[in-house]
Amino acid sequence: xxxxxxxxxxxxxxxxxxxxxxxxxxxxxxxxxxxxxxxxxxxxxxxxxxxxxxxxxxxxxxxxxxxxxxxxxxxxxxxxxxxxxxxxxxxxxxxxxxxxxxxxxxxxxxxxxxxxxxxxxxxxxxxxxxxxxxxxxxxxxxxxxxxxxxxxxxxxxxxxxxxxxxxxx
Numbered sequence: 527x528x529x530x531x532x533x534x535x536x537x538x539x540x541x542x543x544x545x546x547x548x549x550x551x552x553x554x555x556x557x558x559x560x561x562x563x564x565x566x567x568x569x570x571x572x573x574x575x576x577x578x579x580x581x582x583x584x585x586x587x588x589x590x591x592x593x594x595x596x597x598x599x600x601x602x603x604x605x606x607x608x609x610x611x612x613x614x615x616x617x618x619x620x621x622x623x624x625x626x627x628x629x630x631x632x633x634x635x636x637x638x639x640x641x642x643x644x645x646x647x648x649x650x651x652x653x654x655x656x657x658x659x660x661x662x663x664x665x666x667x668x669x670x671x672x673x674x675x676x677x678x679x680x681x682x683x684x685x686x687x688x689x690x691x692x693x694x695x
Contacts, residue, residue, distance in 0.1 A: 612638030
């Protein structure tokens, strides 16, 4: 089959964030900001053609290149996850929405994967897991990676017996 395959991308994921577009833009382009909500290690050179590298303590990593940057409006970068068979592209569009921002994310180029439809669903699910943490962190809220981390069977009642030495907590 030599015919061109049709492009495959995730369904657009749209969120209304309370933060201004400039802050949302920074969250996607600044290495410190990316560590605050998305990954454990980030290095970025936020200019067209500049590299980005993201990694997680789980051993997963992704690297890419910024393909389009327009302050407060548009961020696009290539994405090559550690085991991905091909390089894809993440495109984020920002628009003012009241005092906040309407953010739309699409992950495209998925036709290069062996099972593009399943890949689109999987990438969309992974972004839908990660993006609420962007919202929480931008609202100066807690990092959901920490607050929603299971406490490995430690119950709050285990601490109540320590009355009197509880100041340590």
